[in-house]
Amino acid sequence: MKLSKGVIYMLLSTFFFALMQVCVKWVPHIPAEEIIVFRSLISLAISLVFLRRAGVSVWGNNRKWLFARGAFGAVALILFFNVLQNIPLATAATLQYLAPIFTAVLGVFVVKERVRLWQWVFFLVSFSGVLVIEGVETSIDTLYLWLGVLSAVFTGVAYTIVRKLNVNEHPLVIIFYFPLVTLPVVGVYTLFNWVQPEGWDWAMLLLVGLFTQLGQYYMTLSYQHEEISKVANLTYIGIIYALFFGFVFFGELLNIWTYAGMGLVLLGVLLNVQYKRRLTKQEALVKVGKPLE
Numbered sequence: 001m002k003l004s005k006g007v008i009y010m011l012l013s014t015f016f017f018a019l020m021q022v023c024v025k026w027v028p029h030i031p032a033e034e035i036i037v038f039r040s041l042i043s044l045a046i047s048l049v050f051l052r053r054a055g056v057s058v059w060g061n062n063r064k065w066l067f068a069r070g071a072f073g074a075v076a077l078i079l080f081f082n083v084l085q086n087i088p089l090a091t092a093a094t095l096q097y098l099a100p101i102f103t104a105v106l107g108v109f110v111v112k113e114r115v116r117l118w119q120w121v122f123f124l125v126s127f128s129g130v131l132v133i134e135g136v137e138t139s140i141d142t143l144y145l146w147l148g149v150l151s152a153v154f155t156g157v158a159y160t161i162v163r164k165l166n167v168n169e170h171p172l173v174i175i176f177y178f179p180l181v182t183l184p185v186v187g188v189y190t191l192f193n194w195v196q197p198e199g200w201d202w203a204m205l206l207l208v209g210l211f212t213q214l215g216q217y218y219m220t221l222s223y224q225h226e227e228i229s230k231v232a233n234l235t236y237i238g239i240i241y242a243l244f245f246g247f248v249f250f251g252e253l254l255n256i257w258t259y260a261g262m263g264l265v266l267l268g269v270l271l272n273v274q275y276k277r278r279l280t281k282q283e284a285l286v287k288v289g290k291p292l293e
Contacts, residue, residue, distance in 0.1 A: 006226025010234040013218035018241030020211035021093060022249055023204045024084050030195050032081035033186040035208055039077075040179035040186065042209025043216070047176040060173040062165060069161040069174060070181030076154035077182065083148040086141060088252045093242035094133050095148030097235060097265070101127060102156025107163060113227055116279070122272040126236055129264030133239075136257040162223045171220040178216065230276040236265045 003011075024035055051058050060066050076099075084092045101123055107113045134145075162174060197205060222231050239262050246252035 004226060006222045006231050007234060009218045009222035009225065010231045011237065013215045013222060014235050014238040015241065016211045016215035016218065018093070018238050018245060020208055020215060021084055021089060021242065022245045023208045023211065024081055025089055025250065027197075027201050027204050028085045030197060030201060030205070031190070031193055032085055033078065033189045033193070034195060035081060035205060036077060036182060036186045037190050038205040039209045039212050040183040042206065043175065043213045044179040044183065046209075046213050047172045047179075051170070051172050051176065054170070054172070056170045056173060058173060058176055060169050060177070062168065065161055065165055066169065066174065066177040067181060069158050069165070070177035070179075072154050072161065073158040073178045074182035074185060076151045076158060078186065079147050079151035079154065083144045083151060086144045087148070089246035089250060090239070090242040090252060090254070090258070091134065092148060093238055094130055095145070096152055096155065097130060097239060098127070098149060098152035099155035099159065099235070102153050103159040103163075106156055106160040107227075113163075116275075118275055119272055122268045122275065124268075125271065126265045126268030129261040129266075129268065132261030132264060133258050134261075136255060136261070159219075159223060162220055165224075171217055171224065174220050175213070175216045227276075230272075230280075234269060236269045239265055 024032070027035065048058065080092070080096055083095065104115055104119075104123065108115055165174060222234075243254060243258070243262065247254065
């Protein structure tokens with residue numbers, strides 16, 4: 001089965017974001033805002049270098065939406081990093097996977113994409129899996145639980161704006177505005193709450209920036225090459241990474257219900273991808289005047 005470019009890009013994005021989450025959780029003694037400062041500086045520098053090499057203006061064509069994407073993304077990132085440091089990795093990641101649902105819903109109103117009835121059913125299947133996983137976690141601070149959900153909402157808005165920008169903006173321009181908006185906010189906070197990194201802390205902080213840059217780049221390419229409803233659910237595959245990395249690096253043990261929830265999430269993902277592929281094939285046949293199979 002040949003995967004489309006948008007699907008491949010999203011799979012790569014999910015993997016790099018999972019590695020980023022491990023790095024953030026590895027330094028719980030460093031404030032989340034300080035980690036974001038390093039992440040923003042690295043992302044800003046990398047984006048500037050590649051944009052100059054490509055001969056592309058860093059300011060883009062639609063600054064209003066670019067700043068909006070940066071602002072919503074900044075709030076989502078600050079909330080998520082705080083959640084990530086205070087609850088189990090798999091749980092934090094699971095809450096973030098609510099974002100594609102909000103992205104698909106918002107896509108109906110912002111970019112006028114149609115989500116069919118069966119796709120809503122598949123979204124509910126994936127969401128039910130999230131609830132199952134969440135239900136078996138007994139040691140979660142309610143505050144961070146809801147902050148995680150709120151982070152997913154802001155992430156969904158940011159992803160929807162990326163889709164609205166579509167191919168009118170270079171992917172690195174969209175990414176550039178993220179740290180451009182975020183850095184002044186977290187920078188001021190960090191000035192008064194600085195914690196000196198030591199030893200391997202520096203490596204983790206650098207890797208957070210690198211992995212985030214790669215994740216953002218491939219995510220942006222994915223949303224620019226495919227409809228939101230086709231690739232949004234693919235981010236749920238990151239649950240596998242979160243469960244595995246959580247166990248290997250942080251000793252987070254799981255039970256049978258967690259795996260059941262993960263299975264529901266992945267079932268919803270696979271059903272949605274297969275259904276969307278079938279619709280695309282049917283639409284192509286209609287355009288050339290061939291009968292449907």
